[in-house]
Amino acid sequence: xxxxxxxxxxxxxxxxxxxxxxxxxxxxxxxxxxxxxxxxxxxxxxxxxxxxxxxxxxxxxxxxxxxxxxxxxxxxxxxxxxxxxxxxxxxxxxxxxxxxxxxxxxxxxxxxxxxxxxxxxxxxxxxxxxxxxxxxxxxxxxxxxxxxxxxxxxxxxxxxxxxxxxxxxxxxxxxxxxxxxxxxxxxxxxxxxxxxxxxxxxxxxxxxxxxxxxxxxxxxxxxxxxxxxxxxxxxxxxxxxxxxxxxxxxxxxxxxxxxxxxxxxxxxxxxxxxxxxxxxxxxxxxxxxxxxxxxxxxxxxxxxxxxxxxxxxxxxx
Numbered sequence: 001x002x003x004x005x006x007x008x009x010x011x012x013x014x015x016x017x018x019x020x021x022x023x024x025x026x027x028x029x030x031x032x033x034x035x036x037x038x039x040x041x042x043x044x045x046x047x048x049x050x051x052x053x054x055x056x057x058x059x060x061x062x063x064x065x066x067x068x069x070x071x072x073x074x075x076x077x078x079x080x081x082x083x084x085x086x087x088x089x090x091x092x093x094x095x096x097x098x099x100x101x102x103x104x105x106x107x108x109x110x111x112x113x114x115x116x117x118x119x120x121x122x123x124x125x126x127x128x129x130x131x132x133x134x135x136x137x138x139x140x141x142x143x144x145x146x147x148x149x150x151x152x153x154x155x156x157x158x159x160x161x162x163x164x165x166x167x168x169x170x171x172x173x174x175x176x177x178x179x180x181x182x183x184x185x186x187x188x189x190x191x192x193x194x195x196x197x198x199x200x201x202x203x204x205x206x207x208x209x210x211x212x213x214x215x216x217x218x219x220x221x222x223x224x225x226x227x228x229x230x231x232x233x234x235x236x237x238x239x240x241x242x243x244x245x246x247x248x249x250x251x252x253x254x255x256x257x258x259x260x261x262x263x264x265x266x267x268x269x270x271x272x273x274x275x276x277x278x279x280x281x282x283x284x285x286x287x288x289x290x291x292x293x294x295x296x297x298x299x300x301x302x303x304x305x306x307x308x309x310x311x312x313x314x315x316x317x
């Protein structure tokens with residue numbers, strides 16, 4: 001958890017600190033780091049609940065815990081869907097670049113979308129609610145309920161936060177894959193112009209697309225077990241769900257939030273170069289003992305003063 005929070009905060013810090021990193025595409029990565037950070041900040045509550053053997057913050061705290069989980073999980077997957085579609089547009093339509101204003105508006109819509117579905121259990125209108133799960137150490141939708149309306153609510157949320165974004169992601173990358181195959185087959189090497197239909201497959205953009213695919217796969221692997229548990233519950237197969245089988249997926253779904261920043265920072269050249277620059281700048285102020293001795297003291301023998309002993313010259317920086 002600590003490593004994950006540090007990694008996400010580092011991405012946020014670099015984005016806010018370095019103007020060159022604030023590209024429209026990186027705004028999505030910034031949003032992903034924010035949602036991942038909020039998701040990981042729930043972990044101290046999970047630890048406290050483990051010692052307390054139940055919701056230490058009561059029903060209100062349990063509802064807040066569940067709301068943050070539903071909100072950040074939805075924001076993360078919808079952001080990945082937006083990134084996938086953005087990669088498709090950048091590579092297939094390189095002359096139609098998005099502006100930052102358009103990206104910020106898209107992110108605003110993502111948060112509104114996530115809030116809409118995550119806030120329903122808080123409204124107390126008979127459409128499900130957030131309850132303790134597993135060993136009562138975390139809170140989520142009541143997927144063990146027998147109420148038909150509550151089960152339908154969870155299914156709608158599953159479609160909105162799972163089926164829809166994954167369909168966008170798969171559709172975008174399948175279309176992108178076809179474009180790449182076409183470009184390789186016809187050996188397009190020129191940049192597309194207004195009077196030309198040729199498409200140049202730019203290597204940096206393809207690398208960015210591969211990075212996002214890795215993050216999407218990681219997110220899918222992390223959240224699929226939890227989605228399966230929820231589907232088992234609402235389909236009347238709760239006999240297959242034990243406290244342990246529901247707690248482990250709840251913890252495992254945090255894995256993507258911990259690893260995402262390191263996957264992106266390791267594969268993104270701009271972020272990687274900025275990290276190196278920060279490290280070099282810091283290391284300049286921490287010289288080794290050997291360097292200090294070499295810089296400040298030079299012991300030499302003065303040929304003109306033989307017989308008078310050695311002299312020590314102090315070299316000024």
